[in-house]
Each structure stands twice: as structure tokens, then as C-alpha cells.
Amino acid sequence: MPRATMEDVARLAGVSRALVSIVYRDAAGASDATRARVLAAGSELGYRPDHRARLLGRTRTRLLGVTFDVRAPFHGDLVEALYSAAEAAGYDLALSAVAPSRDESRAVQSLLDYRCEALILLGPQLSPSALSALAESQPVIAVGRKVRAAGVDVVRTDDTTGSRLAVEHLLALGHSHILHIDGAKSPGAAERRTGYRDAMRKAGLHPLIQPGGRTESDGADAAKTFLNDSPPVTAVTLFNDRLATGFLDTIRQSSIEVPEALSLIGYDNTTIAALPHISLTTIAQNTPALATQAITTAQSRLTNTPTTTTTVIPPTLILRSTTAPVRTK
Amino acid sequence: MPRATMEDVARLAGVSRALVSIVYRDAAGASDATRARVLAAGSELGYRPDHRARLLGRTRTRLLGVTFDVRAPFHGDLVEALYSAAEAAGYDLALSAVAPSRDESRAVQSLLDYRCEALILLGPQLSPSALSALAESQPVIAVGRKVRAAGVDVVRTDDTTGSRLAVEHLLALGHSHILHIDGAKSPGAAERRTGYRDAMRKAGLHPLIQPGGRTESDGADAAKTFLNDSPPVTAVTLFNDRLATGFLDTIRQSSIEVPEALSLIGYDNTTIAALPHISLTTIAQNTPALATQAITTAQSRLTNTPTTTTTVIPPTLILRSTTAPVRTK
DNA sequence: ATGAAAGCGCTAACAT
DNA sequence: ATGTTAGCGCTTTCAT
Numbered sequence: 001m002p003r004a005t006m007e008d009v010a011r012l013a014g015v016s017r018a019l020v021s022i023v024y025r026d027a028a029g030a031s032d033a034t035r036a037r038v039l040a041a042g043s044e045l046g047y048r049p050d051h052r053a054r055l056l057g058r059t060r061t062r063l064l065g066v067t068f069d070v071r072a073p074f075h076g077d078l079v080e081a082l083y084s085a086a087e088a089a090g091y092d093l094a095l096s097a098v099a100p101s102r103d104e105s106r107a108v109q110s111l112l113d114y115r116c117e118a119l120i121l122l123g124p125q126l127s128p129s130a131l132s133a134l135a136e137s138q139p140v141i142a143v144g145r146k147v148r149a150a151g152v153d154v155v156r157t158d159d160t161t162g163s164r165l166a167v168e169h170l171l172a173l174g175h176s177h178i179l180h181i182d183g184a185k186s187p188g189a190a191e192r193r194t195g196y197r198d199a200m201r202k203a204g205l206h207p208l209i210q211p212g213g214r215t216e217s218d219g220a221d222a223a224k225t226f227l228n229d230s231p232p233v234t235a236v237t238l239f240n241d242r243l244a245t246g247f248l249d250t251i252r253q254s255s256i257e258v259p260e261a262l263s264l265i266g267y268d269n270t271t272i273a274a275l276p277h278i279s280l281t282t283i284a285q286n287t288p289a290l291a292t293q294a295i296t297t298a299q300s301r302l303t304n305t306p307t308t309t310t311t312v313i314p315p316t317l318i319l320r321s322t323t324a325p326v327r328t329k
Numbered sequence: 330m331p332r333a334t335m336e337d338v339a340r341l342a343g344v345s346r347a348l349v350s351i352v353y354r355d356a357a358g359a360s361d362a363t364r365a366r367v368l369a370a371g372s373e374l375g376y377r378p379d380h381r382a383r384l385l386g387r388t389r390t391r392l393l394g395v396t397f398d399v400r401a402p403f404h405g406d407l408v409e410a411l412y413s414a415a416e417a418a419g420y421d422l423a424l425s426a427v428a429p430s431r432d433e434s435r436a437v438q439s440l441l442d443y444r445c446e447a448l449i450l451l452g453p454q455l456s457p458s459a460l461s462a463l464a465e466s467q468p469v470i471a472v473g474r475k476v477r478a479a480g481v482d483v484v485r486t487d488d489t490t491g492s493r494l495a496v497e498h499l500l501a502l503g504h505s506h507i508l509h510i511d512g513a514k515s516p517g518a519a520e521r522r523t524g525y526r527d528a529m530r531k532a533g534l535h536p537l538i539q540p541g542g543r544t545e546s547d548g549a550d551a552a553k554t555f556l557n558d559s560p561p562v563t564a565v566t567l568f569n570d571r572l573a574t575g576f577l578d579t580i581r582q583s584s585i586e587v588p589e590a591l592s593l594i595g596y597d598n599t600t601i602a603a604l605p606h607i608s609l610t611t612i613a614q615n616t617p618a619l620a621t622q623a624i625t626t627a628q629s630r631l632t633n634t635p636t637t638t639t640t641v642i643p644p645t646l647i648l649r650s651t652t653a654p655v656r657t658k
Numbered sequence: 659a660t661g662a663a664a665g666c667g668c669t670a671a672c673a674t
Numbered sequence: 675a676t677g678t679t680a681g682c683g684c685t686t687t688c689a690t
Contacts, residue, residue: 003444003466005666005667005668006667006668007667015676015677016676016677016678017667017668017669017677018669018670018676018677018678018679019675019676019677021668021669021670022675022676025669029675029676030675030676031675031676034675034676048438048441048442049442049667049668050385050442050444050666050667050668051439051442051443051444051668052381052382052384052385052390052443052444052666052667052668053385053666053667053668053669053682054667054668054669055381055668055682056379056381056382056385056666056667056668056669056681056682056683056684057667057668057669057670057681057682058668058669058670058682059669059670059682061381070405070406070408070409071402071405071406071600073400073402076399076400076426076428077399077400079399079426079428080399080426080428080429080430080431083426083428083430083431084430084431092439095424095425095426096424097405097408097409097412097424099405099408099409099412100409101409101412101413102409102412102413109377110380110421112377113377113378113379113380114380114381115332115379115380115381137332216604216605216606216607217604217605217606220605220606246604246606249578249606250606252582253581271400272601275545275546275575276545276546276549277545277546277549277575277578277579334682334683334684335683335684336683344660344661345660345661345662346661346683346684346685347660347661347662347663347685347686348659348660348661350684350685350686351659351660351685354685358659358660359659359660360659360660363659363660378683378684379682379683379684380684381682381683381684382666382682382683382684382685383683383684383685384666384684385665385666385667385668385682385683385684385685386665386666386683386684386685386686387666387684387685387686388666388685388686
């Protein structure tokens with residue numbers, strides 16, 4: 001049985017299609033009585049407006065396109081937050097996944113075919129020039145990545161501050177010999193390194209940086225190096241949670257106890273960090289704020305401002321069980 | 330600058346809109362010369378057909394709606410596989426995320442508004458009656474969950490076989506004292522328990538089952554119980570990878586060595602299981618097969634058959650480093 | 659092979 | 675408050 005159309009509802013309610021449209025759009029121009037009658041007819045027929053037709057007729061689609069990496073848990077969180085932020089702003093979301101077999105430009109193209117008003121790209125990998133080209137036809141908001149492309153708005157976390165928070169937490173616990181294991185050339189690694197270094201210098205301490213990486217096995221490797229060199233440190237800040245858990249796993253197999261003898265701080269607040277048996281102190285990105293800001297930015301680019309903006313959101317420290325006051329000897 | 334329309338392309342190419350339509354649909358009825366001219370005009374204007382309008386005009390939308398849980402890594406893999414399977418079958422995908430703040434019925438509704446021809450629900454949580462109601466208006470395919478709802482097609486993994494594979498692998502390694510730590514009332518737990526039990530009995534061995542759960546902390550708890558009871562077993566099959574990693578983490582902190590003294594097998598082949606420092610032997614669901622079958626099922630329900638089907642896909646054993654031959658004493 | 663015309667299910671501007 | 679009339683950008687007969 002074919003789905004009911006606006007025409008059907010109008011006929012059953014004994015009104016014109018325009019009235020039905022008004023009622024379903026919650027627009028002004030229909031008496032309460034009519035409104036009730038139309039709604040009744042609609043629900044009797046199980047009517048739901050055809051989204052495609054609705055968008056076609058409208059000048060503005062109120063559709064925001066979102067690309068996300070299907071394998072990145074962090075993107076999942078962002079997508080969820082984007083849904084509510086978009087709804088609050090009266091926008092709808094069109095999702096397009098990026099995966100190994102489906103690259104970012106494919107994902108973007110399909111969004112364009114739906115005539116999204118703006119593109120919200122989570123952790124975009126596209127080249128600056130490709131991004132700029134995209135930004136010529138509609139607003140493009142890059143989320144969570146420090147891209148520098150003309151015409152592209154950016155919403156991201158203040159990673160320098162994040163690293164600083166980690167160091168300050170350790171300082172407050174009495175630590176003074178703090179090592180940073182970095183993220184090599186990973187995105188955000190430079191900022192996190194800088195944040196660490198600045199915070200240490202500001203405290204009059206000597207920065208100490210060991211090369212790391214971004215994966216669990218990089219972390220395990222770093223731990224082996226660490227155990228071998230056994231630098232005189234009581235605390236370590238690590239580039240991210242994956243690195244930290246790999247490091248932690250290996251350290252726990254040694255005689256060094258965490259957090260009694262060694263405090264550890266990760267970065268990202270991934271699901272893994274929150275697991276009870278890991279319970280990693282870490283730095284969390286403010287997902288709701290990132291999402292809300294992304295929507296707000298899209299909105300304002302769509303209406304007023306022609307100027308591109310960069311919004312930097314402060315992260316927060318998540319206290320768990322891998323940090324403790326420095327042990328008095 | 331507004332986006333080019335079919336009319337624009339037609340004008341530039343000096344043909345009618347209908348011809349442009351034919352060319353862009355790759356339909357018969359246009360000379361090669363015209364085809365080339367139209368395509369040239371199109372690309373000069375940067376033309377891309379408006380997806381919404383295209384769907385509206387067409388009788389069939391060739392759109393398949395997919396709901397997925399944004400936090401489930403396994404769903405991410407499935408979505409990726411679905412993209413390619415759908416493309417091969419000439420279908421397009423509309424994604425709708427399920428998240429804590431966005432329940433499944435919301436996700437489904439938005440898909441319906443897009444006039445998807447069929448619904449592919451990954452691990453649906455909806456009640457059988459709700460699913461059946463949905464199935465009255467269009468084909469509904471439940472993937473990865475053993476739902477029993479009238480009119481709903483099911484595509485899932487053969488969990489009984491999965492458990493059996495795990496046991497048989499251990500038998501082949503010479504183990505005979507094999508424990509199963511189950512998933513309590515988690516979806517799939519009953520099948521996996523049955524598979525274990527049957528395989529054990531078939532080998533003339535005595536099944537031994539310890540209550541478990543589905544999370545890492547359940548696994549850690551199970552490990553404590555295990556260490557305490559120290560049952561005389563040389564191998565353990567666990568409900569899933571999360572349970573197994575929690576178990577493994579705790580066991581590794583004891584004096585029992587894995588896999589030398591104890592072999593472990595998980596289930597699901599999650600990303601975590603594949604990490605080098607975990608390297609968990611596990612049972613993998615055949616994601617591409619599940620995806621392809623889901624699309625095939627949707628397709629045949631859309632064309633011929635009115636009968637609902639259940640397809641059960643065999644899983645496979647993934648050999649890693651947590652299983653080894655039984656130690657000869 | 660090509661074009662004219664109608665229509666998909668809505669929205670929106672204009673009448674009444 | 676309600677109805678009429680055009681579109682929105684395509685697809686799809688049906689002529690030519």
C-alpha cells in the first residue's frame with residue numbers, strides 16, 4: 001500500500017493542500033479547529049511529509065552535511081552531539097561515512113548531491129587546496145583538526161592548553177621530574193609538545209621529551225625504552241590515550257607501580273581510558289562544545305559573516321587512577 | 330553563485346533537458362556525439378544532478394536506509410561493507426545514527442521521511458512488535474541480531490558454529506580441560522554457550538561454564554574468581570573480546586602465563602583484539618558477507634519474494650598469540 | 659536520436 | 675483563515 005500523500009490528507013480533512021502544508025510546518029495561518037482536523041486526518045492515514053519533496057520546494061534545505069570516520073570512536077561522540085546541536089538550531093543532518101574503502105572526497109560528493117547548505121568535516125584529511133575549493137560553493141567547517149585553508153572555518157580543541165593542564169595537575173601533586181612522550185608527527189603532536197614545554201619552563205623546570213607515536217604498540221615500545229633508560233622521573237604525560245595504554249600495559253608488567261611510583265596522563269578521554277581496569281587520568285576534549293560551535297559557525301556563515309573563523313575550545317582534565325602525589329622518599 | 334541545473338547544461342549543450350537526463354543516467358537513447366557534448370557542458374558548469382529531485386521524479390528511490398550504533402566499532406565495519414555492497418547493487422545508502430541521546434525509533438523515522446525503499450537495522454533493539462509494524466510498510470532487515478519478528482528478515486552470524494570453532498581449535502592443540510566464560514543474558518550469549526557445550530560433548534568432554542558478562546570489567550571480575558577457584562583447566566573460551574581482554578589483563582598480572590600455561594579465545598575480532606600487545610586469538614564475524622547478504626535480501630524482498638528469510642553466516646577463527654599447544658608436564 | 663509535456667510531493671507567494 | 679497557482683530539478687511517457 002502506497003504511502004499517504006499531502007493530497008490524501010487534504011481530501012480527508014476537507015481542506016486544501018496548502019492548509020495541510022501550513023499545519024505540518026507549524027506555520028501561522030490556520031485556525032485551531034482546522035489544525036486539529038488536519039492532524040487527525042494525517043495520523044489516521046499515517047501521513048509523514050516526504051522529506052525530499054519538502055527540501056526541493058524550499059529555498060533553503062536546512063540540511064547540514066557531516067563526514068565522519070566510521071572507525072574513530074571520537075567521531076561517534078561528535079556525531080551524537082551534532083545531532084542535538086543541529087536539532088536545536090532547526091537543522092537536519094545528512095551523514096556520510098569515511099572508511100578505508102570510501103575516501104573523503106567520495107563522502108563529500110554525495111553530501112553535495114543532497115544540496116547540503118554547509119559541510120561539517122570531522123578530522124578532514126583533504127588537502128588545504130581541496131578544502132578551499134569546496135569552501136567556494138558552501139561553508140566548510142573543519143572540526144578537530146588544525147587545518148589552514150582559505151575560506152575554511154575551524155573548530156578545534158586547544159591542545160596547548162590541554163598539555164598545560166596535564167603538567168599543572170602533576171605540579172600540584174608535587175611532581176617536578178616530568179617526562180613527555182610525544183606524538184611524533186601526528187596531528188596535534190606539535191601543539192601538545194609546545195604546551196608541555198611552556199608549562200614546564202613557566203614552572204622553572206627542565207622539559208624532557210622522549211619520542212613516542214600514536215598507537216598502543218608505540219606506547220609499548222616507548223615503555224621498553226623508558227625501562228631501559230630509567231630516567232629519574234616520577235610522572236609522564238603522553239601524547240594520547242592509545243600511546244598511554246600501551247605504555248601502561250608494559251609498565252605494569254615491570255616492578256614499577258602506577259600510580260605509586262609513576263604517575264601517567266593520557267589525552268583524548270577515549271572509552272578505553274575510562275575502563276575500570278585501566279582508569280587512566282587524561283585530558284578530555286569538550287565534545288558538546290565542539291559540536292555546538294560547529295553548528296553555530298555554519299549558521300552564521302550561512303547568514304551574515306563572510307569572514308572565516310577559528311574557534312578553539314579548552315579541554316578539561318579527567319581525574320582517574322593513574323596519577324597520585326609524588327612519593328616522599 | 331548558485332549551482333548549475335540541468336536546464337543550464339541543456340542550454341549550453343544545445344539540447345533538451347530530457348537528453349541531459351538520459352546522458353546522466355547512462356540510459357539508452359543518445360548518440361555518442363551528443364553524449365560527449367552534454368558531458369562536456371556539464372563538467373564545464375560543474376554540474377551534478379540534484380539527488381533530491383532525482384529521487385522525487387523516480388518511482389523507485391533506490392535508497393536503502395541504515396541505522397547503526399555510533400559507539401559500536403563493529404557497526405562501523407558493517408557500514409563500510411554495506412556501502413560497497415549497495416553500490417554494486419545500484420543502491421544508495423542513507424545513514425541514521427543511534428546514540429544514547431537519539432533512540433532507534435527516531436533514527437528509523439528520519440529514514441522513513443526520506444522514503445527509503447527498505448530498512449537495514451544493525452543490531453536492532455526495537456521490540457518484535459515494533460519491528461513487525463515497520464515491516465508492514467517496507468522490507469526490514471535485521472542484521473547481527475537473532476530477532477524473531479513477523480515479516481522481518483534476519484541476517485546474522487552463526488554463533489553456535491563460532492563457539493564450536495573455538496573449541497575445535499583448542500582440541501586440535503591438545504587441550505581437553507576447557508572452560509567457557511559466558512555472556513550471561515547478552516545477545517548471542519545463549520548460542521555461544523550452546524555451541525561450546527555441544528562441541529565439548531561431541532568430543533566426549535565435560536562442559537564447564539563460569540558466569541561472565543560482556544564488558545572488560547566483567548572480564549576482570551571473572552579473572553579474579555578464576556584465580557581464586559583455580560579450576561584445573563588449560564584453556565578458556567570467552568563470550569567476547571571485551572570480556573577476554575579484561576580477563577587477560579588481570580591474568581597477566583598473576584603468575585599464570587598466556588598462552589604457555591593458559592590458552593584464551595575471544596569472540597568478535599574487535600580492533601582491540603588485533604592490537605600487537607594483546608594479540609588475542611578470536612572468532613571473526615564475516616562482515617562483507619553479512620553486508621552483501623543484507624543488500625541481497627533487501628533487493629529480493631523489493632522485487633520478488635514475499636517470504637521472510639533468515640540467513641546465517643559462518644564465522645571464522647582468527648589465529649593470534651593467546652593460544653598454544655597444551656603444555657606437556 | 660531528440661524534444662515536448664506532464665508529474666513527483668511538497669513550499670511559497672498571492673488571492674480571496 | 676483558506677484556496678489558487680506556480681514552481682523546485684529532476685524522470686518519464688509519448689511524439690516526432
